[in-house]
Amino acid sequence: MQVELDRRRPGQSRITTPRKETDTCKILSGTHEGMTTGTPIHVFVPNTDQRGGDYSEMAKAYRPSHADATYDFKYGVRAVQGGGRSSARETIGRVAAGALAKKILKLKSGVEILAFVSKVYQVVLPEDAVDYETVTMEQIESNIVRCPDPEYAEKMIAAIDKVRVRGDSIGGVVTCIARNVPRGIGSPVFDKLEAELAKAMLSLPASKGFEIGSGFAGTDLTGSEHNDEFYMDEAGNVRTQTNRSGGVQGGISNGEIIYFKVAFKPTATIGKKQNTVSREHQDVELLARGRHDPCVVPRAVPMVESMAALVLMDQLMAHIAQCEMFPLNLALQEPIGSASSASELAPNLS
Amino acid sequence: MQVELDRRRPGQSRITTPRKETDTCKILSGTHEGMTTGTPIHVFVPNTDQRGGDYSEMAKAYRPSHADATYDFKYGVRAVQGGGRSSARETIGRVAAGALAKKILKLKSGVEILAFVSKVYQVVLPEDAVDYETVTMEQIESNIVRCPDPEYAEKMIAAIDKVRVRGDSIGGVVTCIARNVPRGIGSPVFDKLEAELAKAMLSLPASKGFEIGSGFAGTDLTGSEHNDEFYMDEAGNVRTQTNRSGGVQGGISNGEIIYFKVAFKPTATIGKKQNTVSREHQDVELLARGRHDPCVVPRAVPMVESMAALVLMDQLMAHIAQCEMFPLNLALQEPIGSASSASELAPNLS
């Protein structure tokens, strides 16, 4: 869990916010002697580098394109220090929970979830620069921008450095892949797997777009060009020759690699003077102080992975409940007066 | 409701599937003498032009990029006639419910939801061709492809005709706008307004992408270019000079026009021979018969509007429950022994 939190924390490199948070997590409940107990797990991550003073201007005026205005519209209050719930600190919980989901998915089904930066501002990683079958966490983590291609990583870092020094910000795109997802996961109508992923990604701060498989670019093809033809592989499995579907067909996984992209806008809080209005409805100028990310995408990588893991974990659980009751038949069908039922339902007992 | 269903039904024009369904809806329960009764409304829409024979080849082999394979993976059964739940007929329910939601939203809050086709295959409607403030339902419905610009509508229809005659298919993009949405609607963390919209749109058949406001293109701008500056308008309201946010900031509406785009891939079922596999795991060739849409986007327009209306209706109800209890104070706080409470809680009584 701490490893994942460290990938998310502020101050991890020169291209993230200079705010220094260790984001050290402490588990207050839910585990006992190294095992989960079935109780909710309480993870506590205190702030260590908070400077309230930075927020004095922002307390008076709404930051353009930031959530503080709409919060005030909705709730009629402002808790401006650190941005309240619209602060990216809110994503600590997502990453902590995602770390557990990733571990269970890996252990139970061999699922591997990896995200990386595929665009920063106008620097676009070419589609063929990364092989979704083989790309590794090591390659992604080999540089501070989290792009598995070293050459493009350099260009992206340079782009961030350029806006960073003048107090401006930029956005980008994170690509996420999930390998070894069993086929059959997902739902056919409202809760399609791609719908759940889309919701999860658009719930991340600063995200403005989601596309799975061929996405928006798929509209440039005809059906005969776009369709993924099926074939039988050597091991006797139904596979597809191409994967424009992105691993899902009609809301349900087909066993191919799931991949999707998420667009993140440039950070709203910038170190440049902007026109805005105050809570008292006066036109004012705002120069935000605080210490903010020049580009959110390197830190968004673990957030995207975590949300993907949480969605897949939920969907896997739902799938097991709905469609995999059969193999449990033996364990469950026997009345209590049978030794096998006792040991199988509570295997740790014996 | 019938008006909306007619916008969705097959056979409405030469560029949709030639299957002739009247999609006549019949309300079986939930209304009495022209009023809803609080009971679930049962809308019954029977099939009238079903030809089971068309599906004989498809019963044996999986259609590439179609949901029938993943359905079989998940449920171990196939109900191939008409595509089962992965048929676009499933969207009738969405459009019927959406018709009600649109009516309530319009009546209670003046909300107007309009969608139109902004891309068909490689024909792209320019951003400045449509004014989101003024575009009307009449303009959208003035042609069979549902693009408010007559010139581009012609080009789009021509593109569809071209693939239609050779049995191929194409996709496109639907843009949706919602005007007069009160500010403060939405949720700050997991259930952000844009997240709910993204889920709703990705739950539509054939959709592969969603972007709100500046979307993926927003990553080409810096924060100082992208931010929407606030100002006070003449009526004393907090407004934004630009609207790259697409009407939402941090999950909550800001009172500006909400707009988003949805990408739809080319229809999977085509009248061209494709390689695939059979349920018995044999490599086979498939030539689908059936009668399918050469391009789904004209019929997707009412689906997108309907899903947007359902999301906004849900969020408006949640907002009222959470944040608008105050004005109800008088109606609810009085004990039963007061005439005003009786009449206000059940206004139809007197």
Added chain:
Amino acid sequence: MQVELDRRRPGQSRITTPRKETDTCKILSGTHEGMTTGTPIHVFVPNTDQRGGDYSEMAKAYRPSHADATYDFKYGVRAVQGGGRSSARETIGRVAAGALAKKILKLKSGVEILAFVSKVYQVVLPEDAVDYETVTMEQIESNIVRCPDPEYAEKMIAAIDKVRVRGDSIGGVVTCIARNVPRGIGSPVFDKLEAELAKAMLSLPASKGFEIGSGFAGTDLTGSEHNDEFYMDEAGNVRTQTNRSGGVQGGISNGEIIYFKVAFKPTATIGKKQNTVSREHQDVELLARGRHDPCVVPRAVPMVESMAALVLMDQLMAHIAQCEMFPLNLALQEPIGSASSASELAPNLS
């Protein structure tokens, strides 16, 4: 399903409402060639013996202790014919769904759910008259009041006949048992198994009370008298000597028989003159016509069983999703390139 609906239908005997409904069910969707398809199952049960004229008086005045007044308070409308959603006809859907749940529970886990009438008005079936281990459906269905003890059945029928002829009504108690429920089913805090059962039972029309295990009578014992001591049975299982817990401890099943009781008040609609008020707020007298049950409990028996089955089915699915992922390990963890994964995830394929 029809068998269960016949146990619920009006007009089944002289002690139920004389309204003659065959309650013939027709499945409109969700099955294909005798198998469920994973699609929602649409069961259609039309009314056949509706006499609107019976409701003319009731349309003007509120029936004492009936839902029609509160409906009007809440929704401001009245759909009085047949009682709208507060009619017992609403329970058809519960019984139809419960029939499926009972079948799956029996098939997958050997769970048997049986309910019977244990009190009618002041006729109380003694606790020791029925052996929860051995009582059968045949015994319960051997008489029209659904009490497995023939002697008490006669007394109960006599009690109903007595009020029936003078247009009055009486209530009673239904006892329900569930045998062979695997241990470990349920949830530890808010969604305790007994809590879910209580909600399900109090959602039935006319129910006013629920108790599980020793219930209210358990408050007459001390802890040392009440506690169920554990012992090891011959088959090596942890069992309890007594079962005052009613098969649940702290929200989770312990493998013993689950049993609970539900109190049903006398039917509100009676054929006797009562004082009430009209919608126009005038004090009036009401003599209800309609044809109503003199005692609802014989028909409540399949309703109670059905709701119990739905709760247990839900909880079993939740349990499998949360705690039984382990045995699925092999089926799910293998990547798509393995034959075993393909066949196990979609067993019907080969």
Added chain:
Amino acid sequence: MQVELDRRRPGQSRITTPRKETDTCKILSGTHEGMTTGTPIHVFVPNTDQRGGDYSEMAKAYRPSHADATYDFKYGVRAVQGGGRSSARETIGRVAAGALAKKILKLKSGVEILAFVSKVYQVVLPEDAVDYETVTMEQIESNIVRCPDPEYAEKMIAAIDKVRVRGDSIGGVVTCIARNVPRGIGSPVFDKLEAELAKAMLSLPASKGFEIGSGFAGTDLTGSEHNDEFYMDEAGNVRTQTNRSGGVQGGISNGEIIYFKVAFKPTATIGKKQNTVSREHQDVELLARGRHDPCVVPRAVPMVESMAALVLMDQLMAHIAQCEMFPLNLALQEPIGSASSASELAPNLS
């Protein structure tokens, strides 16, 4: 909030567990300068008097009728100290949240929720000893057992003292009333108000029964005796002459006082030797140490009130969202270009 927690805390009197916990609550998030911010409110209540040693015997053997066995069956782990989630400490969260709900209900709708002890072991408070219209919190809190009748309070305390000194335990019944609940609150089918209350009460530790209004005793009456006749009161409201319905008809409140009873079994953990089995499946004897309540009902009073408040709060919010959109019409229907809309949607702004 602290006042309510003090009513629940251990060690408050000689008839509760002698464990000394101050249960001092500390709010870690969700408020700012005395106002809630819309963010989840984190209430932290640390343990101060925990003696792990007390639990050494219990760690080896299952306590009869306690949740520790079923927890182990379900999760395969034991976290025995303090009982884990099956400890009554879990109810701190319910009481803290309930304190807020009670405050909002009182403020917005004048709702008053009061619970009191109406039975301890075989000491039964007569029905006519308490007037539901006038009973006060002061009367209830005037003695340590929380029975508003001083004479019966003495008898109840004596009964508890008697079992306390010999290490045994007893249970009882808590009655709860809610005054001034607006009519129209609740739902007509599955989520009836009484169903939600039943679930909430059966989710409390040690509860075994729930009855609303006439409850089980109502089955001793005929319909003509049981029905609550309507009349018009002097203020022009529809009222009922009697209240055997307990304030609900068909799942929806009718404006009369809501009242219900909850049965609590004797505390499972007792200071007497009992037969049981160990985790290793050996028959053993257990003499629990720990410090446990001789009778849980005095401390259950605030728990029952809190759960009732949470249910009513939820249902009131749902009612507002579903049925009270009308009065919000003016506030919400105006487009953003109107001053009234701005100020009404965010009243704290101006």
